[in-house]
Amino acid sequence: MIIQKNVSLAPFNTFGMQATAKEFTVLHSIEDVQQLLAADDFKKQRVLILGGGSNVLLTKNFDGLVAKVEILGKKVIHKDDEQVVLHVGAGENWHAFVMYCVDNNWGGIENLSLIPGTVGAAPMQNIGAYGVEIKDVIDSVEAIDVHSGAMRTFSNEECRFGYRESIFKQEVKDQYIITGVTLRLTTKNHRFNSSYGAVTDTMKVLGYHEASVRAISDAVIHIRRSKLPDPAQIGNAGSFFKNPTIDAALYESLKKTYIDIPGYTAGNNMFKVPAAWLIEQCGWKGKRFNNIGVHQHQALVLVNYGGGEGEKIWELAMKIQLSVKEKFNITLHPEVNVV
Known part of the structure; x- marks a missing residue:
């Protein structure tokens, strides 16, 4: 070292x-x-x-x-006619790992194609996209206690996954270093999720007549590339804010004023509202302030056009947060870790 x-x-x-x-x-x-x-x-x-x-x-x-x-390595622990269990090093590139699984026709994470980052960061954030979250396929997470140096394996249940949350961002934050993840994927009889967003329509545009691991992955990649800026071209960290969850009373009250406000049931009499819609309604989409701004095609993405300062991005985020609070009485919470 x-x-x-x-x-x-x-x-x-x-x-x-x-x-x-x-x-x-x-x-x-x-x-x-x-x-x-x-x-x-x-x-x-x-x-x-x-x-x-x-x-x-x-x-x-x-x-x-x-x-x-940068701990690398992929190992098949078990494989049969129904499923495959893999242990993956925390430093492996997430999208490259997804492509490895797609090439093998292993199902479960195809909806999570083209998400930037590493395998080790995925459970910490409980990454999700197009109706799928990584918690759906995680068997366990391997981590080292920073105080004792002892290895611990967290079961799926012990990870306490929530919406873009896990025990690693809450109760044991900064107390463990994730070194590997074990995932359980399907080898056949895949349970496809193609109903979210424009996935089904995009598969048809791409020439696929039925759902498959490859078809869904290609559709998701196509959609993400059309909507989200490539960090190699424009600096960004993807979605800056989480989609807020509000109670039914507030949602129904807002619908009286904003008839077209989108919302999705989130259980327990709660509704999830797209943060991008709220930000766009406040007039932020496409706004540029010197070297930083809000992306022109996706209001949820804050960008560095080159030479921008992190402090200025954070100031912009707080202004967006305040305007959404004042207009809708909804508090946006950052998905990005601010250091």
Whole structure:
């Protein structure tokens, strides 16, 4: 394990924010993680664990140690006529892993194609798209206790998954480093989810006549590329805010004023409202402020056009948050981790 000094973090965050880490290291193995946890550098200063950097906004230089997890490896633990169980290293690229599964016709995560980031970050955020969440296929998550260095395996239930939430963002936040994930996918009799959004129509446009692992993946990739900016071209971290969940009383009250407000039942007399619609109604979509702004095709995505500052992105996010609160009495919560 090599620790470097004063390293630029621009290549390691999809916003492309210029920030410097006082110290920086890359973790290639479980042994590297345990060595780091035993080091004085870890115990004496702030530590930031990075995966793909696709869900983080750096607002300033980091006066501590940044550790990038690059633990690789894919292993089939069990496979039969119905399912396959795989253990995957936390540092594996998520989309590349999805494509690996699509190529093998293993079903369950095809709706999560083209989501940036790493496998290890996926359960932390409980990533989801087009009617599917990663909690639907996770068997367990392997992590190391930062205090003891001991390995712990969290079952699906113990992960306490919620909407873009998990135990790793709540009760045990910053107490564990995820090193691997075990997933359970189908090998046949796949349970396809093609009803969300324009997936079915897009499959037809692409020439598919029936649902398949490949068809849904291709459709999702097509939709995401048409709606969302490529971080390699325009700095962004995808959806900046979570879709808020409000009670039925507030939703019905808002419908009297805003007849076309979209909403989806979320159980327990609650409704989920698209944050993008709320932000667009407040006039933010496509707004640009020098080097930063709100994407012209997706109001939920804040962007860095080049040379933008993380602090300015965060100020813009708070202004958006305030305007939505004032107009709809709904509080938006960031999906991105602000550092």
